[in-house]
Amino acid sequence: MPLAARSPAAGACTRAVLAAALLLTGCSGDGTGDLPGRQEAEAPTGAPDGGGTAPGGLPALEVETVLDGLDHPWDVAQAPDGTLLLDERGGGLTVVLPDGAARELDADLADLFAVGETGLMGLVLSPSFADDRRFYTCQGVEEDGGAEIQVVAWTVDAGWTRATRVADPLVGDIPVNESSGRHGGCRVRFDPTGALLVGTGDNAVGANPQDLGTTAGKVLRVDPATGGPAPGNPFADDADPDTRLVLSSGHRNVQGIAVHPGTGAVYTAEQGSDRDDEVNLSVPGGNYGWDPDGSGGGYDESVPMTDPAVPGAIPAVWSSGLPTIATSGAEFLSGAQWGGYDGVLVIGVQKDTGVLALRVDEGRLVEQFRVPELEDTYGRVRTPVLGSDDALYLTTDNGDGEDRLLRVTPA
Template sequence: MPPTARKLAVGPCMVALLLLVLAGCTDTAVGGPPASPGAPPPGSSAAAVAPALDVAVVAEGFDHPWDVAQAPDGTLLVDERSGGFTAVLPDGSVRDVRADFGDLFAQGETGLMGLSLDPAFGQNRRFYSCQGVRWDGRTSLPASIAVIAWTVSDDWSSATRVADPLVGGIPVNARTGRHGGCRLAFAPDGALLVGTGDVADGGVAQDPRALGGKVLRVDPATGERAVWTLGHRNVQGLAVRAGSGQVFAVEHGPDRDDEVNLLQAGGNYGWNPGGGGYDESVPMTDRGIPGAIPAVWSSGVPTLAPSGATFLEGQEWGAYDGLLLVALLKGQGVLALRLDDDGALVEQFRLPELEGRYGRIRSVLQGSDGALYLTTDNGGGEDALLRVAPRR
């Protein structure tokens, strides 16, 4: 079935119907002990005033959507790992955005991944993707992971590459596509942040010359780049805390210790599986590395496979205002982290309305309208873009 036949938007009337149905069946209890649903810790402010949430399907029929961004006019832009951009317009209609993916390398965990709109999108119609690329569209030899800059037409019908690549040379695992990263976000000072994976190569994360296993700072106008932090295994999420300058990275651990890290310029986050092999039995943070920075949050055992992250803001969210929300793939839900002003962990719980009901969650974004937008990652053309908002 062609993509345009599969991606269906849910119109305003259907959304209203879904919200009425959800109002009757949604569990309004608040999440609880670390990394699991249930009652919150004693004394938690979230226990008394957390809002009940309504969840509605905005569009469906996607296959492994990786990221979502929202334009100032409310249009939602979604990408899929195997290639393709889709726009969901403010009136609810769904439009395929024509774009050239002839050189896309999509294998395993790598493909079309992170997505971010330029802060001046309203004026320049510019956005950025992070994706695996081949040498050209005729060979099967992957070259790298690249950040590409695009402009999109006013009617969202097509996108054109304008910096191809903006950043190249990020390593890729040519055999499996493993640990390809790759998340994008804008820092408060306007730098484009690029979170990358170590491509399952033991020497990459600690090599300051390699672009894998890092968070990069990139000038979005020129592509000039610098390694900002190193010692990462597989960065899957980046979240900027408004008004603080704090940036948090989310990454996958091996068989334990997924992490959320507060990034510091020049910081080393301690992943060091060895230059002569790839020893995944080592700790996620090797304390033997001078100055290795411990995680703000760690999953312990079992891992949850955290992915995209966003800070939640707005009085309508009640006790959820200010939380860092993290999408969970293996954990199949959304993890909520309450942090103090310095970025230290105060409390963690899971959002009950999303717990195990929609399968794997890849990305979570607070949109310009204050609502949350989530992409599922279950495959088989069965994935959806969800809208989550406090029940009124």
């Protein structure tokens, strides 16, 4: 949709620094052996409807439309000055200024590969954005007669008129399914150490999740300045440069990455197979058990997301069971103003539409329910993000110019 149609409304052991950030220490020699905490993980837990009834005592929520007329908005971030930056999968960056005015951000996206689920996807601001004006996208790119997924670093001018590529790419050669765009990932978020986490999809290629020689079906952990492996990565001494970037493997399609505000633990949300969607606690060097190619040469979506046949597979913190709900972006709510929602992990839902809320404690599921004000009201929810103003921003993912950027606050 043209912008005018949009209406703004008011091999070595993980080093201590990484282990501390994720509340876990130690690793095995190959990164796939037993790690502390595995034996304590509970079995996947879900509910038939992928949620449940909200408990009493929660504050009522107010939902307002910030921007409409969007088409598959994928991610959103809020700068310290209150400006919102969002992207759309088919291409385009939009800013919403503090006064509510919305406009297109000039950016070179001529090489964008947008097919199926792949396009302009994850977006995140630098933790030091106020000083460096830097942000990062994860996007499909057509290059040299082929396509791949890349993480690109940009800067934006002080007037929010133009974005310029400054590391193009920061991380390249992430595989993509060129024929369908299926399972392209690709969420980007920062961990508590300042490393950039990149959640990738398996491209619907059965061998990828268990192959440490490819960056598909993984969570990567990279230095945001160089694109190389971040200090403390579990496979930092591996001979393969791709393997050195890997934080964890055995993933199908990582759509959400969220950092717990109290502990710094990293949780990932993953769109699942015919069997289950998952939320996982991130463990350096961990294998999360997705192996649709277990017998070789196939893509069997009937196997569990955490396949017990995979040695050392880490159980999920939460699993949908049947029916699946297509979990997407994830974010922790934080602050006394959220009342009973404080500390809750909220996750976008794309099949049984709405927002799933999970209360977790050190990798254990305590409570799960659906957010009443968002249930089956706005369609598919792609991404929840807590803004710098402590409001929750949501992007919907319905297509055909029917999508919105929503702002949610406690009444």
